[in-house]
Amino acid sequence: MDFQEALSEFISFAGRIDSKDHRSKFFQWLSENIKDLQNEKRLPLDATLSSETIICPLVGPNSDCNATNTIHVDAFLYDDDLLDSLVEDGKLSRSYCKDCGSKNTSPLNFVSHSASIPRLRVIFQEILPDLTGKVVLDIGSRLGPVLYGAYYYSNAARIIGIEINQEFVQLQSQVVQGKGFTDRIEVIHGDICQRADILKAANVIVLNNVFEFFVSPENHVKIWQFLRREINPGTLLVTIPSLEEEFAALNTGIVLGSWVKPLPPCNPGMIDDYEELEVSEVKLYQVL
Numbered sequence: 001m002d003f004q005e006a007l008s009e010f011i012s013f014a015g016r017i018d019s020k021d022h023r024s025k026f027f028q029w030l031s032e033n034i035k036d037l038q039n040e041k042r043l044p045l046d047a048t049l050s051s052e053t054i055i056c057p058l059v060g061p062n063s064d065c066n067a068t069n070t071i072h073v074d075a076f077l078y079d080d081d082l083l084d085s086l087v088e089d090g091k092l093s094r095s096y097c098k099d100c101g102s103k104n105t106s107p108l109n110f111v112s113h114s115a116s117i118p119r120l121r122v123i124f125q126e127i128l129p130d131l132t133g134k135v136v137l138d139i140g141s142r143l144g145p146v147l148y149g150a151y152y153y154s155n156a157a158r159i160i161g162i163e164i165n166q167e168f169v170q171l172q173s174q175v176v177q178g179k180g181f182t183d184r185i186e187v188i189h190g191d192i193c194q195r196a197d198i199l200k201a202a203n204v205i206v207l208n209n210v211f212e213f214f215v216s217p218e219n220h221v222k223i224w225q226f227l228r229r230e231i232n233p234g235t236l237l238v239t240i241p242s243l244e245e246e247f248a249a250l251n252t253g254i255v256l257g258s259w260v261k262p263l264p265p266c267n268p269g270m271i272d273d274y275e276e277l278e279v280s281e282v283k284l285y286q287v288l
C-alpha cells in the first residue's frame with residue numbers, strides 16, 4: 001500500500017476506536033512507541049544486511065551450512081514463541097524441500113548471529129563476577145544485545161562495542177542514544193585488528209561466534225593470532241563456542257593451555273532447562 005492508502009486506512013481505523021478516552025490512550029501509546037515501530041522496519045526478517053557478506057564456514061561444526069539449508073534467525077529479536085508464530089503465519093519455514101515437489105524435506109539449520117536475552121542474563125549474572133568499575137568489550141557488536149545486556153545485568157563502568165559494518169554501528173548508536181544508554185555504552189566502527197588499544201583497555205571481552213560466518217578461514221586464523229598477541233594477561237574472555245571447539249577446526253598454532261585458564265561460572269544460581277543449555281555453551285577463561 002502507498003502513503004495515501006496507508007493514511008486513509010489509518011484515519012478510518014482511528015475513527016473506529018470507540019470512545020474519546022480509548023482514542024486518547026491509543027495516540028498516547030503511539031507517540032511513546034513510534035520510534036520502536038519505525039526501527040522494526042530497519043531490518044529484514046533474517047536481520048542481515050546487503051552491506052555485509054556472510055560466508056558459510058568450510059570447516060568446523062557449522063561446515064554443513066549452505067545457502068540452501070540454512071536460514072539466519074536472530075535469537076535476540078525472536079524468542080521461541082515468536083518463532084513458532086512466524087512459522088504458523090507462514091513467514092518462516094523449519095524445513096526445505098530436498099527434491100522439489102516431493103514430501104522429501106529436511107530440517108533447516110537455524111543460525112543466530114545475536115545472543116538471546118536468556119543467554120545475556122546467564123553471561124552477566126551467572127558466569128561473570130561482579131563487574132563494578134570494569135570495562136566490557138564486545139567484539140562484533142552487530143545489533144548491540146551484549147551491550148544492552150551488560151548495561152542492564154551488570155555494574156560495568158564502561159561498555160564498548162566494536163563492529164566492522166557501518167550500518168549496524170548506526171543502528172546501535174540510535175538505540176544507545178534513544179534509550180539513554182550513552183553514560184556507559186560506546187559503539188565504535190572499525191576492525192578489531194586495527195584497535196589493539198581497545199583490547200588492552202578491556203577487563204572482559206565477549207566473543208560470541210564473531211568470525212565463523214564473517215571471515216575466510218585464513219583471516220580467521222590471523223585474527224586469533226592477533227588476539228593472542230594483544231590481549232592483556234588477567235583479562236576475562238567469554239566465548240561461544242568454547243575456544244577448544246573453535247580451535248579444533250583451525251590451524252592457529254596457539255597452545256590454549258599456555259594462553260588461557262578455563263574458569264567455572266562465578267555465580268551459578270537457579271536456572272531453568274533452557275538456561276542450562278545456555279550455560280553449557282558459554283565458556284569463561286582468564287588470560288594467563
Ligand SMILES: C[S@@+](CC[C@H](N)C(=O)[O-])C[C@H]1O[C@@H](n2cnc3c(N)ncnc32)[C@H](O)[C@@H]1O
Nearest residue numbers: 113114115140141142163164191192208210214
Ligand atoms: C555473530 S555476530 C556477534 C553479535 C553480537 N556480539 C552478539 O553476541 O549478539 C558477529 C559480528 O562481528 C562482526 N565482525 C566480524 N569481524 C569483525 C572484525 N574484525 N571487527 C569488528 N567486527 C567484526 C560482524 O560484522 C558481525 O556483525
